[in-house]
Amino acid sequence: xxxxxxxxxxxxxxxxxxxxxxxxxxxxxxxxxxxxxxxxxxxxxxxxxxxxxxxxxxxxxxxxxxxxxxxxxxxxxxxxxxxxxxxxxxxxxxxxxxxxxxxxxxxxxxxxxxxxxxxxxxxxxxxxxxxxxxxxxxxxxxxxxxxxxxxxxxxxxxxxxxxxxxxxxxxxxxxxxxxxxxxxxxxxxxxxxxxxxxxxxxxxxxxxxxxxxxxxxxxxxxxxxxxxxxxxxxxxxxxxxxxxxxxxxxxxx
Amino acid sequence: xxxxxxxxxxxxxxxxxxxxxxxxxxxxxxxxxxxxxxxxxxxxxxxxxxxxxxxxxxxxxxxxxxxxxxxxxxxxxxxxxxxxxxxxxxxxxxxxxxxxxxxxxxxxxxxxxxxxxxxxxxxxxxxxxxxxxxxxxxxxxxxxxxxxxxxxxxxxxxxxxxxxxxxxxxxxxxxxxxxxxxxxxxxxxxxxxxxxxxxxxxxxxxxxxxxxxxxxxxxxxxxxxxxxxxxxxxxxxxxxxxxxxxxx
Numbered sequence: 452x453x454x455x456x457x458x459x460x461x462x463x464x465x466x467x468x469x470x471x472x473x474x475x476x477x478x479x480x481x482x483x484x485x486x487x488x489x490x491x492x493x494x495x496x497x498x499x500x501x502x503x504x505x506x507x508x509x510x511x512x513x514x515x516x517x518x519x520x521x522x523x524x525x526x527x528x529x530x531x532x533x534x535x536x537x538x539x540x541x542x543x544x545x546x547x548x549x550x551x552x553x554x555x556x557x558x559x560x561x562x563x564x565x566x567x568x569x570x571x572x573x574x575x576x577x578x579x580x581x582x583x584x585x586x587x588x589x590x591x592x593x594x595x596x597x598x599x600x601x602x603x604x605x606x607x608x609x610x611x612x613x614x615x616x617x618x619x620x621x622x623x624x625x626x627x628x629x630x631x632x633x634x635x636x637x638x639x640x641x642x643x644x645x646x647x648x649x650x651x652x653x654x655x656x657x658x659x660x661x662x663x664x665x666x667x668x669x670x671x672x673x674x675x676x677x678x679x680x681x682x683x684x685x686x687x688x689x690x691x692x693x694x695x696x697x698x699x700x701x702x703x704x
Numbered sequence: 705x706x707x708x709x710x711x712x713x714x715x716x717x718x719x720x721x722x723x724x725x726x727x728x729x730x731x732x733x734x735x736x737x738x739x740x741x742x743x744x745x746x747x748x749x750x751x752x753x754x755x756x757x758x759x760x761x762x763x764x765x766x767x768x769x770x771x772x773x774x775x776x777x778x779x780x781x782x783x784x785x786x787x788x789x790x791x792x793x794x795x796x797x798x799x800x801x802x803x804x805x806x807x808x809x810x811x812x813x814x815x816x817x818x819x820x821x822x823x824x825x826x827x828x829x830x831x832x833x834x835x836x837x838x839x840x841x842x843x844x845x846x847x848x849x850x851x852x853x854x855x856x857x858x859x860x861x862x863x864x865x866x867x868x869x870x871x872x873x874x875x876x877x878x879x880x881x882x883x884x885x886x887x888x889x890x891x892x893x894x895x896x897x898x899x900x901x902x903x904x905x906x907x908x909x910x911x912x913x914x915x916x917x918x919x920x921x922x923x924x925x926x927x928x929x930x931x932x933x934x935x936x937x938x939x940x941x942x943x944x945x946x947x948x949x950x951x952x
Binding site: 578579580583600601603604605607608651654655657658659660661662663664665669670671673 | 756759760761783786787790791793795797798799800801802803804806807810811812814815816820823824843844845859860863
Protein backbone atom coordinates (compact mmCIF):
# COMPACT_ATOMS: atom_id res chain seq x y z
CA UNK A 452 0.00 0.00 0.00
CA UNK A 453 1.23 3.48 -0.82
CA UNK A 454 1.37 5.14 2.56
CA UNK A 455 1.93 8.77 1.50
CA UNK A 456 3.33 9.52 4.94
CA UNK A 457 4.31 13.07 4.06
CA UNK A 458 0.92 14.03 2.63
CA UNK A 459 -0.94 13.74 5.92
CA UNK A 460 -0.45 16.96 7.77
CA UNK A 461 -2.10 20.25 8.45
CA UNK A 462 0.88 22.58 8.53
CA UNK A 463 1.18 25.79 6.56
CA UNK A 464 3.04 23.90 3.82
CA UNK A 465 0.37 21.19 3.59
CA UNK A 466 -2.34 23.81 3.31
CA UNK A 467 -0.68 25.70 0.46
CA UNK A 468 -2.43 25.62 -2.91
CA UNK A 469 -0.83 22.67 -4.76
CA UNK A 470 -0.37 24.83 -7.86
CA UNK A 471 1.89 27.18 -5.92
CA UNK A 472 3.76 24.29 -4.37
CA UNK A 473 4.44 22.75 -7.76
CA UNK A 474 5.63 26.04 -9.26
CA UNK A 475 7.94 26.85 -6.35
CA UNK A 476 9.08 23.23 -6.14
CA UNK A 477 10.01 23.16 -9.83
CA UNK A 478 11.80 26.52 -9.59
CA UNK A 479 13.74 25.57 -6.45
CA UNK A 480 14.74 22.13 -7.68
CA UNK A 481 15.84 23.39 -11.11
CA UNK A 482 17.93 26.02 -9.40
CA UNK A 483 19.40 23.53 -6.92
CA UNK A 484 20.42 21.31 -9.81
CA UNK A 485 22.54 23.97 -11.54
CA UNK A 486 24.23 25.59 -8.52
CA UNK A 487 28.01 25.24 -8.29
CA UNK A 488 29.09 27.45 -5.39
CA UNK A 489 29.12 26.20 -1.83
CA UNK A 490 27.74 29.42 -0.45
CA UNK A 491 24.74 29.36 -2.79
CA UNK A 492 24.02 25.68 -2.26
CA UNK A 493 24.42 26.02 1.51
CA UNK A 494 21.98 28.91 1.52
CA UNK A 495 19.58 26.80 -0.51
CA UNK A 496 19.96 23.89 1.90
CA UNK A 497 19.31 26.16 4.85
CA UNK A 498 16.22 27.57 3.15
CA UNK A 499 14.73 24.14 2.49
CA UNK A 500 15.57 22.95 5.99
CA UNK A 501 13.59 25.94 7.24
CA UNK A 502 10.67 25.05 4.95
CA UNK A 503 10.87 21.45 6.16
CA UNK A 504 10.70 22.64 9.75
CA UNK A 505 7.60 24.69 8.95
CA UNK A 506 6.00 21.64 7.31
CA UNK A 507 6.14 19.83 10.69
CA UNK A 508 6.81 16.52 8.95
CA UNK A 509 8.26 14.18 11.61
CA UNK A 510 12.06 14.45 11.59
CA UNK A 511 12.46 10.71 11.97
CA UNK A 512 10.62 9.92 8.74
CA UNK A 513 12.62 12.58 6.89
CA UNK A 514 15.93 11.25 8.20
CA UNK A 515 14.88 7.74 7.25
CA UNK A 516 14.20 8.92 3.70
CA UNK A 517 17.46 10.86 3.55
CA UNK A 518 19.43 7.85 4.78
CA UNK A 519 18.25 5.77 1.84
CA UNK A 520 19.45 8.38 -0.65
CA UNK A 521 22.69 9.07 1.21
CA UNK A 522 23.38 5.35 1.13
CA UNK A 523 23.78 5.70 -2.61
CA UNK A 524 25.78 8.89 -2.17
CA UNK A 525 28.10 6.86 0.09
CA UNK A 526 29.12 4.80 -2.91
CA UNK A 527 30.01 7.98 -4.77
CA UNK A 528 32.28 8.98 -1.84
CA UNK A 529 34.02 5.64 -2.28
CA UNK A 530 34.61 6.11 -5.97
CA UNK A 531 34.69 9.69 -7.23
CA UNK A 532 37.47 11.19 -4.99
CA UNK A 533 39.79 8.44 -6.23
CA UNK A 534 38.89 8.49 -9.89
CA UNK A 535 38.22 12.15 -10.67
CA UNK A 536 41.30 13.74 -12.33
CA UNK A 537 42.78 16.80 -10.65
CA UNK A 538 45.26 18.01 -8.03
CA UNK A 539 46.27 15.29 -5.64
CA UNK A 540 45.71 16.15 -1.99
CA UNK A 541 46.41 12.78 -0.42
CA UNK A 542 48.14 9.65 -1.61
CA UNK A 543 47.81 6.19 -0.15
CA UNK A 544 49.77 3.65 -2.16
CA UNK A 545 48.30 3.64 -5.61
CA UNK A 546 45.12 5.45 -4.40
CA UNK A 547 45.12 9.16 -5.09
CA UNK A 548 42.52 11.50 -3.66
CA UNK A 549 41.99 14.60 -5.79
CA UNK A 550 40.75 17.98 -4.65
CA UNK A 551 38.40 18.22 -7.63
CA UNK A 552 36.99 14.82 -6.80
CA UNK A 553 36.24 15.79 -3.20
CA UNK A 554 34.76 19.08 -4.33
CA UNK A 555 32.56 17.35 -6.87
CA UNK A 556 31.21 14.68 -4.53
CA UNK A 557 30.59 17.21 -1.75
CA UNK A 558 28.54 19.32 -4.16
CA UNK A 559 26.56 16.25 -5.19
CA UNK A 560 25.85 15.43 -1.54
CA UNK A 561 24.61 18.91 -0.68
CA UNK A 562 22.55 19.23 -3.84
CA UNK A 563 20.94 15.82 -3.48
CA UNK A 564 19.89 16.43 0.09
CA UNK A 565 18.51 19.83 -0.82
CA UNK A 566 16.59 18.32 -3.74
CA UNK A 567 15.12 15.54 -1.62
CA UNK A 568 13.92 18.07 0.95
CA UNK A 569 12.43 20.23 -1.81
CA UNK A 570 10.58 17.21 -3.18
CA UNK A 571 9.33 16.10 0.23
CA UNK A 572 8.03 19.54 1.16
CA UNK A 573 6.67 20.67 -2.21
CA UNK A 574 5.47 17.48 -3.89
CA UNK A 575 5.10 14.73 -1.29
CA UNK A 576 3.11 17.03 0.98
CA UNK A 577 0.19 16.60 -1.44
CA UNK A 578 -1.19 13.20 -2.36
CA UNK A 579 -0.60 11.82 -5.84
CA UNK A 580 -4.19 12.39 -6.89
CA UNK A 581 -3.92 16.09 -6.13
CA UNK A 582 -0.59 16.31 -7.97
CA UNK A 583 -2.23 14.66 -10.98
CA UNK A 584 -5.01 17.22 -11.07
CA UNK A 585 -2.58 20.06 -10.57
CA UNK A 586 -0.52 18.86 -13.53
CA UNK A 587 -3.76 18.68 -15.48
CA UNK A 588 -4.34 22.30 -14.54
CA UNK A 589 -0.93 23.13 -16.00
CA UNK A 590 -2.07 21.43 -19.23
CA UNK A 591 0.39 18.57 -19.17
CA UNK A 592 -0.50 15.85 -21.72
CA UNK A 593 -3.59 13.88 -20.65
CA UNK A 594 -1.81 10.59 -21.38
CA UNK A 595 0.98 11.43 -19.00
CA UNK A 596 -1.47 12.30 -16.24
CA UNK A 597 -3.56 9.17 -16.83
CA UNK A 598 -0.37 7.14 -16.60
CA UNK A 599 0.47 8.74 -13.27
CA UNK A 600 -3.01 8.34 -11.81
CA UNK A 601 -3.55 4.79 -13.07
CA UNK A 602 -0.16 3.77 -11.70
CA UNK A 603 -1.10 5.28 -8.37
CA UNK A 604 -4.42 3.47 -8.37
CA UNK A 605 -3.20 0.07 -9.56
CA UNK A 606 0.35 -0.37 -8.32
CA UNK A 607 -1.12 -1.69 -5.10
CA UNK A 608 -3.33 -4.16 -6.96
CA UNK A 609 -0.25 -5.35 -8.88
CA UNK A 610 1.64 -5.77 -5.63
CA UNK A 611 -1.24 -7.83 -4.25
CA UNK A 612 -1.29 -9.95 -7.38
CA UNK A 613 2.44 -10.51 -7.08
CA UNK A 614 2.22 -11.54 -3.43
CA UNK A 615 -0.64 -13.86 -4.35
CA UNK A 616 1.61 -15.57 -6.88
CA UNK A 617 4.46 -15.80 -4.38
CA UNK A 618 2.12 -17.26 -1.78
CA UNK A 619 0.78 -19.79 -4.27
CA UNK A 620 4.35 -20.91 -4.94
CA UNK A 621 5.25 -20.95 -1.26
CA UNK A 622 2.40 -23.20 -0.18
CA UNK A 623 3.71 -25.69 -2.71
CA UNK A 624 7.13 -25.58 -1.06
CA UNK A 625 8.88 -23.33 -3.55
CA UNK A 626 12.25 -22.18 -2.24
CA UNK A 627 14.17 -19.79 -4.49
CA UNK A 628 17.69 -20.92 -5.27
CA UNK A 629 20.32 -20.50 -7.96
CA UNK A 630 18.85 -22.90 -10.45
CA UNK A 631 16.79 -23.06 -13.59
CA UNK A 632 13.65 -24.04 -11.72
CA UNK A 633 13.84 -20.75 -9.80
CA UNK A 634 14.54 -18.66 -12.89
CA UNK A 635 11.69 -20.29 -14.74
CA UNK A 636 9.31 -19.77 -11.82
CA UNK A 637 10.21 -16.08 -11.59
CA UNK A 638 9.76 -15.76 -15.34
CA UNK A 639 6.29 -17.27 -14.91
CA UNK A 640 5.56 -14.70 -12.18
CA UNK A 641 6.52 -11.86 -14.50
CA UNK A 642 4.56 -13.43 -17.34
CA UNK A 643 1.47 -13.86 -15.19
CA UNK A 644 1.75 -10.30 -13.90
CA UNK A 645 1.87 -8.98 -17.47
CA UNK A 646 -1.09 -11.14 -18.50
CA UNK A 647 -3.10 -10.15 -15.42
CA UNK A 648 -2.25 -6.51 -15.93
CA UNK A 649 -3.32 -6.63 -19.59
CA UNK A 650 -6.58 -8.36 -18.71
CA UNK A 651 -7.26 -5.87 -15.99
CA UNK A 652 -6.47 -3.00 -18.32
CA UNK A 653 -9.02 -4.35 -20.77
CA UNK A 654 -11.66 -4.74 -18.07
CA UNK A 655 -11.06 -1.23 -16.77
CA UNK A 656 -11.46 0.09 -20.29
CA UNK A 657 -14.78 -1.76 -20.47
CA UNK A 658 -15.84 -0.31 -17.14
CA UNK A 659 -14.96 3.15 -18.38
CA UNK A 660 -16.91 2.61 -21.59
CA UNK A 661 -19.89 1.42 -19.56
CA UNK A 662 -19.85 4.75 -17.80
CA UNK A 663 -19.89 6.61 -21.10
CA UNK A 664 -16.19 7.46 -21.25
CA UNK A 665 -15.32 8.78 -24.68
CA UNK A 666 -11.67 9.68 -24.36
CA UNK A 667 -12.00 12.97 -22.57
CA UNK A 668 -11.24 13.49 -18.90
CA UNK A 669 -13.15 15.91 -16.77
CA UNK A 670 -11.74 17.05 -13.48
CA UNK A 671 -13.60 17.85 -10.29
CA UNK A 672 -10.70 19.60 -8.64
CA UNK A 673 -11.08 23.31 -8.09
CA UNK A 674 -8.20 25.43 -6.88
CA UNK A 675 -8.38 28.44 -4.67
CA UNK A 676 -5.38 30.58 -3.89
CA UNK A 677 -5.17 32.41 -0.60
CA UNK A 678 -2.98 35.28 0.55
CA UNK A 679 -0.62 32.82 2.21
CA UNK A 680 0.05 31.22 -1.18
CA UNK A 681 1.09 34.54 -2.70
CA UNK A 682 3.08 35.38 0.41
CA UNK A 683 4.90 32.07 0.27
CA UNK A 684 5.75 32.26 -3.42
CA UNK A 685 7.00 35.85 -2.98
CA UNK A 686 9.30 34.83 -0.13
CA UNK A 687 10.64 31.93 -2.18
CA UNK A 688 11.17 34.12 -5.27
CA UNK A 689 13.14 36.66 -3.20
CA UNK A 690 15.29 33.86 -1.86
CA UNK A 691 15.78 32.47 -5.37
CA UNK A 692 17.08 35.91 -6.40
CA UNK A 693 19.44 35.93 -3.41
CA UNK A 694 20.71 32.45 -4.27
CA UNK A 695 21.15 33.51 -7.90
CA UNK A 696 23.15 36.52 -6.66
CA UNK A 697 25.35 34.27 -4.53
CA UNK A 698 25.92 31.92 -7.45
CA UNK A 699 26.38 34.28 -10.34
CA UNK A 700 27.18 37.57 -8.59
CA UNK A 701 30.71 38.80 -8.07
CA UNK A 702 31.26 36.75 -4.97
CA UNK A 703 34.20 34.40 -4.87
CA UNK A 704 33.73 31.24 -2.86
CA UNK B 705 -45.68 -9.62 -16.54
CA UNK B 706 -45.16 -6.11 -17.83
CA UNK B 707 -45.16 -7.34 -21.41
CA UNK B 708 -46.22 -3.93 -22.61
CA UNK B 709 -43.08 -2.18 -21.44
CA UNK B 710 -40.17 -4.28 -22.58
CA UNK B 711 -36.86 -2.57 -21.84
CA UNK B 712 -34.40 -5.11 -23.09
CA UNK B 713 -35.15 -7.88 -25.53
CA UNK B 714 -32.83 -10.50 -26.93
CA UNK B 715 -33.91 -12.44 -30.00
CA UNK B 716 -32.04 -15.58 -31.06
CA UNK B 717 -28.75 -14.22 -29.83
CA UNK B 718 -25.60 -16.19 -30.48
CA UNK B 719 -22.11 -15.47 -29.24
CA UNK B 720 -18.88 -17.39 -29.67
CA UNK B 721 -15.18 -16.69 -29.88
CA UNK B 722 -14.12 -17.73 -33.39
CA UNK B 723 -15.18 -21.27 -34.19
CA UNK B 724 -15.34 -22.44 -30.59
CA UNK B 725 -18.48 -23.80 -28.96
CA UNK B 726 -20.95 -20.95 -28.56
CA UNK B 727 -21.00 -19.27 -25.16
CA UNK B 728 -24.47 -17.86 -25.80
CA UNK B 729 -26.56 -20.19 -27.92
CA UNK B 730 -29.80 -19.03 -29.51
CA UNK B 731 -30.88 -17.08 -26.45
CA UNK B 732 -34.23 -15.36 -26.12
CA UNK B 733 -34.77 -13.12 -23.16
CA UNK B 734 -36.80 -10.14 -22.08
CA UNK B 735 -36.58 -7.65 -19.25
CA UNK B 736 -39.55 -5.38 -18.64
CA UNK B 737 -39.86 -2.17 -16.75
CA UNK B 738 -39.38 -2.58 -12.98
CA UNK B 739 -38.77 -6.28 -13.39
CA UNK B 740 -36.15 -7.88 -11.19
CA UNK B 741 -34.54 -10.96 -12.62
CA UNK B 742 -32.05 -13.37 -11.13
CA UNK B 743 -29.69 -15.41 -13.29
CA UNK B 744 -28.20 -18.55 -11.88
CA UNK B 745 -26.06 -21.21 -13.51
CA UNK B 746 -22.77 -23.04 -13.45
CA UNK B 747 -19.46 -21.36 -14.12
CA UNK B 748 -19.04 -20.89 -17.84
CA UNK B 749 -22.76 -21.10 -18.54
CA UNK B 750 -22.68 -17.67 -20.15
CA UNK B 751 -24.16 -15.46 -17.43
CA UNK B 752 -21.43 -12.83 -17.37
CA UNK B 753 -21.15 -12.92 -21.16
CA UNK B 754 -24.87 -12.19 -21.36
CA UNK B 755 -24.41 -9.04 -19.26
CA UNK B 756 -21.44 -8.02 -21.42
CA UNK B 757 -23.51 -8.54 -24.58
CA UNK B 758 -26.25 -6.34 -23.16
CA UNK B 759 -23.81 -3.45 -22.69
CA UNK B 760 -21.96 -3.96 -25.95
CA UNK B 761 -18.66 -4.83 -24.31
CA UNK B 762 -18.70 -7.92 -26.50
CA UNK B 763 -20.68 -7.97 -29.71
CA UNK B 764 -23.19 -10.66 -30.65
CA UNK B 765 -22.20 -13.11 -33.38
CA UNK B 766 -25.80 -13.09 -34.58
CA UNK B 767 -29.24 -12.22 -33.28
CA UNK B 768 -30.96 -9.01 -32.28
CA UNK B 769 -30.73 -6.88 -29.14
CA UNK B 770 -33.49 -4.35 -28.60
CA UNK B 771 -33.63 -1.56 -26.06
CA UNK B 772 -37.05 0.04 -25.65
CA UNK B 773 -38.04 -1.85 -28.80
CA UNK B 774 -35.29 -0.26 -30.88
CA UNK B 775 -32.60 -2.41 -32.40
CA UNK B 776 -29.18 -1.80 -30.86
CA UNK B 777 -26.39 -2.62 -33.25
CA UNK B 778 -23.57 -0.12 -33.66
CA UNK B 779 -21.13 1.16 -31.04
CA UNK B 780 -22.98 4.47 -31.19
CA UNK B 781 -26.25 2.71 -30.32
CA UNK B 782 -24.55 1.06 -27.38
CA UNK B 783 -23.09 4.38 -26.24
CA UNK B 784 -26.63 5.69 -26.01
CA UNK B 785 -27.79 2.53 -24.24
CA UNK B 786 -25.04 2.72 -21.64
CA UNK B 787 -26.49 5.98 -20.37
CA UNK B 788 -29.48 3.98 -19.15
CA UNK B 789 -27.96 0.59 -18.45
CA UNK B 790 -25.40 0.33 -15.66
CA UNK B 791 -23.14 -2.68 -15.23
CA UNK B 792 -21.65 -3.62 -11.86
CA UNK B 793 -18.52 -5.67 -12.41
CA UNK B 794 -17.74 -8.80 -10.47
CA UNK B 795 -14.41 -7.38 -9.32
CA UNK B 796 -14.62 -3.86 -7.92
CA UNK B 797 -10.98 -3.22 -8.72
CA UNK B 798 -11.94 -3.44 -12.39
CA UNK B 799 -14.65 -0.90 -11.88
CA UNK B 800 -13.03 1.73 -9.69
CA UNK B 801 -10.09 3.38 -11.38
CA UNK B 802 -9.98 6.89 -9.97
CA UNK B 803 -7.77 7.76 -7.01
CA UNK B 804 -10.55 9.01 -4.76
CA UNK B 805 -14.14 7.93 -4.13
CA UNK B 806 -15.69 11.26 -5.11
CA UNK B 807 -13.91 11.34 -8.46
CA UNK B 808 -14.95 7.82 -9.28
CA UNK B 809 -18.60 8.43 -8.44
CA UNK B 810 -18.56 11.69 -10.40
CA UNK B 811 -16.81 10.14 -13.42
CA UNK B 812 -20.07 8.88 -15.01
CA UNK B 813 -22.09 12.05 -14.40
CA UNK B 814 -19.23 14.14 -15.86
CA UNK B 815 -19.26 11.95 -18.95
CA UNK B 816 -23.01 12.49 -19.21
CA UNK B 817 -22.26 16.18 -19.60
CA UNK B 818 -22.94 17.48 -16.12
CA UNK B 819 -20.85 20.42 -14.95
CA UNK B 820 -18.18 19.73 -12.35
CA UNK B 821 -20.35 21.36 -9.72
CA UNK B 822 -23.49 19.38 -10.58
CA UNK B 823 -21.55 16.14 -10.93
CA UNK B 824 -20.14 16.70 -7.48
CA UNK B 825 -23.61 17.29 -6.03
CA UNK B 826 -24.92 14.19 -7.80
CA UNK B 827 -22.02 12.13 -6.46
CA UNK B 828 -22.53 13.38 -2.91
CA UNK B 829 -26.26 12.63 -3.09
CA UNK B 830 -25.58 9.11 -4.28
CA UNK B 831 -23.03 8.49 -1.54
CA UNK B 832 -25.51 9.77 1.00
CA UNK B 833 -28.24 7.54 -0.43
CA UNK B 834 -25.96 4.54 0.11
CA UNK B 835 -25.02 5.71 3.59
CA UNK B 836 -21.47 6.42 2.47
CA UNK B 837 -21.25 9.95 3.81
CA UNK B 838 -17.70 10.89 4.68
CA UNK B 839 -16.24 8.52 2.08
CA UNK B 840 -15.83 11.14 -0.64
CA UNK B 841 -12.18 11.91 0.03
CA UNK B 842 -11.15 8.35 0.83
CA UNK B 843 -8.47 6.83 -1.38
CA UNK B 844 -9.96 3.91 -3.28
CA UNK B 845 -7.11 1.46 -3.02
CA UNK B 846 -7.26 1.82 0.75
CA UNK B 847 -10.92 0.70 0.98
CA UNK B 848 -12.00 -2.77 2.09
CA UNK B 849 -13.65 -5.19 -0.33
CA UNK B 850 -17.13 -4.42 0.97
CA UNK B 851 -16.58 -0.68 0.83
CA UNK B 852 -15.26 -0.98 -2.71
CA UNK B 853 -18.38 -2.86 -3.76
CA UNK B 854 -20.67 -0.20 -2.28
CA UNK B 855 -18.68 2.57 -3.93
CA UNK B 856 -18.80 0.67 -7.23
CA UNK B 857 -22.58 0.54 -6.87
CA UNK B 858 -22.57 4.28 -6.17
CA UNK B 859 -20.62 4.99 -9.37
CA UNK B 860 -23.40 3.34 -11.36
CA UNK B 861 -26.38 4.71 -9.43
CA UNK B 862 -24.94 8.22 -9.82
CA UNK B 863 -25.71 7.94 -13.54
CA UNK B 864 -29.38 7.35 -12.71
CA UNK B 865 -29.78 4.30 -14.91
CA UNK B 866 -33.07 2.56 -15.71
CA UNK B 867 -31.53 -0.88 -15.75
CA UNK B 868 -28.86 -2.36 -13.51
CA UNK B 869 -26.84 -5.39 -14.49
CA UNK B 870 -25.20 -6.84 -11.41
CA UNK B 871 -22.50 -9.45 -11.83
CA UNK B 872 -22.21 -11.47 -8.62
CA UNK B 873 -22.71 -8.45 -6.37
CA UNK B 874 -22.28 -10.35 -3.11
CA UNK B 875 -19.41 -12.70 -3.92
CA UNK B 876 -16.66 -12.46 -1.34
CA UNK B 877 -18.54 -10.07 0.93
CA UNK B 878 -19.28 -10.52 4.61
CA UNK B 879 -22.77 -11.02 5.97
CA UNK B 880 -23.34 -7.43 7.08
CA UNK B 881 -22.34 -5.98 3.69
CA UNK B 882 -24.53 -8.61 2.00
CA UNK B 883 -27.52 -7.51 4.05
CA UNK B 884 -26.71 -3.88 3.35
CA UNK B 885 -26.60 -4.54 -0.40
CA UNK B 886 -29.81 -6.57 -0.20
CA UNK B 887 -31.54 -3.65 1.54
CA UNK B 888 -30.33 -1.26 -1.14
CA UNK B 889 -31.68 -3.49 -3.92
CA UNK B 890 -35.08 -3.79 -2.24
CA UNK B 891 -35.51 -0.03 -2.29
CA UNK B 892 -34.42 0.50 -5.89
CA UNK B 893 -37.21 1.47 -8.22
CA UNK B 894 -35.70 0.21 -11.42
CA UNK B 895 -35.21 -2.98 -13.39
CA UNK B 896 -32.26 -5.16 -12.70
CA UNK B 897 -30.65 -8.46 -13.52
CA UNK B 898 -28.57 -10.11 -10.81
CA UNK B 899 -26.12 -12.83 -11.71
CA UNK B 900 -25.32 -14.92 -8.65
CA UNK B 901 -24.58 -18.38 -7.38
CA UNK B 902 -26.51 -17.70 -4.20
CA UNK B 903 -30.03 -18.91 -4.57
CA UNK B 904 -31.24 -17.43 -1.30
CA UNK B 905 -29.92 -14.02 -2.19
CA UNK B 906 -31.61 -14.14 -5.60
CA UNK B 907 -34.87 -15.41 -4.13
CA UNK B 908 -34.93 -12.52 -1.66
CA UNK B 909 -34.13 -9.83 -4.22
CA UNK B 910 -35.80 -10.82 -7.50
CA UNK B 911 -39.24 -11.64 -8.90
CA UNK B 912 -38.10 -14.19 -11.44
CA UNK B 913 -35.17 -16.56 -11.54
CA UNK B 914 -33.71 -17.84 -14.79
CA UNK B 915 -31.36 -20.80 -14.87
CA UNK B 916 -28.66 -20.82 -17.51
CA UNK B 917 -26.84 -23.78 -18.97
CA UNK B 918 -24.62 -23.98 -22.05
CA UNK B 919 -25.53 -20.49 -23.19
CA UNK B 920 -29.28 -21.07 -22.93
CA UNK B 921 -31.96 -20.42 -20.37
CA UNK B 922 -32.98 -23.88 -19.27
CA UNK B 923 -35.58 -23.04 -16.67
CA UNK B 924 -37.36 -20.10 -15.15
CA UNK B 925 -39.85 -19.50 -12.46
CA UNK B 926 -41.12 -17.04 -9.91
CA UNK B 927 -38.52 -16.53 -7.24
CA UNK B 928 -40.67 -17.49 -4.26
CA UNK B 929 -42.10 -20.69 -5.70
CA UNK B 930 -38.85 -21.75 -7.31
CA UNK B 931 -37.08 -21.03 -4.08
CA UNK B 932 -39.22 -23.31 -1.94
CA UNK B 933 -39.18 -25.83 -4.75
CA UNK B 934 -35.41 -26.07 -4.96
CA UNK B 935 -35.18 -26.25 -1.23
CA UNK B 936 -37.70 -29.06 -1.15
CA UNK B 937 -35.83 -31.32 -3.52
CA UNK B 938 -32.54 -30.81 -5.25
CA UNK B 939 -33.61 -32.10 -8.66
CA UNK B 940 -35.80 -29.04 -9.08
CA UNK B 941 -33.59 -27.90 -11.96
CA UNK B 942 -34.65 -30.84 -14.08
CA UNK B 943 -37.70 -29.90 -16.16
CA UNK B 944 -40.75 -31.66 -14.80
CA UNK B 945 -44.31 -30.87 -13.87
CA UNK B 946 -45.78 -30.01 -10.52
CA UNK B 947 -49.20 -28.88 -9.56
CA UNK B 948 -48.03 -26.03 -7.35
CA UNK B 949 -45.09 -24.48 -9.24
CA UNK B 950 -44.70 -22.65 -12.47
CA UNK B 951 -41.58 -24.47 -13.49
CA UNK B 952 -41.86 -26.09 -16.85
